[in-house]
Amino acid sequence: RSSWLLLAPLLSPPVPVITAPPCSLCQEGAHRFQWIRNLVPEFGISSSHVKVLSSPAEFYELLKVQIKAAKQRVVMASLYLGTGILEQELVYCLEETLEKSLQAKGSPDLRVSILLDYTRGSRGRKNSRTMLIPLLQRFPEQVRVSLFHTPNLRGLLRLLIPERFNETIGLQHIKVYLFDDNVILSGANLSDLYFTNRQDRYVLLRDSPEIADFFTELVDAIGDVSLQLQQDDTVQMMEGMVHPYQGDKVAYCEIANRRVMEVINSARTRQELLHAKAFHSSQPGSSLLSQQGSQALGSLKPEPDTWIYPLIQMKPFGIQIDEMVTETLLTEAERDARIYLTTGYFNLTQAYMDLILGTRAEYRILLASPEVNGFFGAKGVAGAIPAAYVYIEHQFFSEVCCLQQQERVQLQEYSRAGWTFHAKGLWLYLAGSDLPCLTLIGSPNFGYRSVHRDLEAQVAIVTENRALQQQLHQEQEQLYLCSGVVSTSTFEQPSRYVKLWVKLVTPLIKNFF
Secondary structure (H helix, E strand, O other): OHHHHHHHHOOOOOOOOOOOOOOOOOOOHHHHHHHHOOOOOOOEEEEOOOOOOOOOOHHHHHHHHHHHHHEEEEHHHHHOOOOOOOHHHHHHHHHHHHHHHOOOOOOOOOOOEEEEEEEHHHOOOOOOHHHHHHHHHHHOOOOOEEOOOOOOOOHHHHHOOOOOOHHHHHHHHHHEEEEEEEEEEEEOOOOHHHHHOOEOEEEEEOHHHHHHHHHHHHHHHHOOOOOOOOOOOEEEEEOOOOOOOOOOHHHHHHHHHHHHHHHHHHHHHHHHHHHHHHHOOOOOOHHHHHHHHHHHHHHOOOOEEEEEEEEEHHHHHHHHHHHHHHHHHHHOOOOOOOOEEEEEOOOOOOHHHOOOOOOOOOEEEEEEEEHHOOOOOOOOHHHHHHHHHHHHHHHHHHHHOOOOOOOOEEEEEEEEOOOOOOOEEEEEOOOOOOOOEEEEEEEEOOOOHHHHHHHEEEEEEEEOOOOHHHHHHHHHHHHOOOOOEHHHHHHOOEEEEEEOOHHHHHHHHHHOO
């Protein structure tokens, strides 16, 4: 009980002030979303470089194949690395690839950078750190393991909050896996459940060097302000860097903000220059020589029909780009547009709820039934978390009914025997269209934690290509096929009974899960 009392000072955070960017959603087609490049870099690619994956097993096999094929870099950001046989096999793949690199002629080219959360990665005697120490010992010049520690867990709070509970204060939640110039964006962690029977979303961006460079730089920036794992299982900060929980909090957050925003702004400048060069070389007045030169440089790359926008959310550092873009998308969605929104943990921020209830688009919201919630059957206080989600869901459903919005805003519960549900993101269908032209995919859950506490990243994928739109539509359909529509009778089932103490406690603790 005392653990929760310690969190009381954090229960009333300041409400962020969001200024929506100028937006041009009135334009036709995918180009209506070009306003996003006012905030972040825009990467134009061919839709043939995008592949949507559908299963945990496919995700796991792709990770192994990509690790084995890597020549220059492996960069992996996750909440944690599990300790089972499947996770050990990934470590063996890394070891094998590093060994090959070491035996190659000249100096080894391959660099491995792994970013995890400090509290989650340190949980238990056998943990993410003990899994990775052999790599650090064997390849000290090639491997870097960074453990992000939230600056909000410090002082007396850090001393008194026990393991597991300390993870409620803030985490490194980004999930990006990249290998040379291939990037996998997902919400899945590096753990056996996510390789077998925990449903998530995954997209592979092939041969995308600019996107791979961006996420490498982003992970490096967060790594630079994180604790560095040493060969003896100790941790230390890079020389001259402010400590996240021993140093001055304001100074640390300012440095972190500067490092991350440097990555975003420098990439944005680079991409704008590339756009300008491409535009001028394509103009009728440009010389044949300059056109030939640009073709040689671009290796006759096809015209992009798909655009990738990285959306970063790191409220502890004052970075709220993902929140701003998501709110604008929800605000500007037109009448008869359809938004399919999914989250493994239905705990929307008040701002997102207000927008869903107050705007014109149709919403189909997919969430986990209690039986496929990741906390179902957990011991202790965590075992009551699925009931808390049921209570939050019931409150939102009641509000939808009260406003007579049941036709426009529909809740659906994912249910699949023997599986858990962790998928998150959205698909946007413009009015009159049977295929989506935009999806958000990555780590955010659209909840309070994602917006205020954790480090998050996702991408907006905007495409004009019908084949890729079909891929995204099939992904959405496959997830929603395993669901049933929520109605008043849903909450009358015995499995939806919520104890009084859970109802009383949920408003106090909903900002922590």
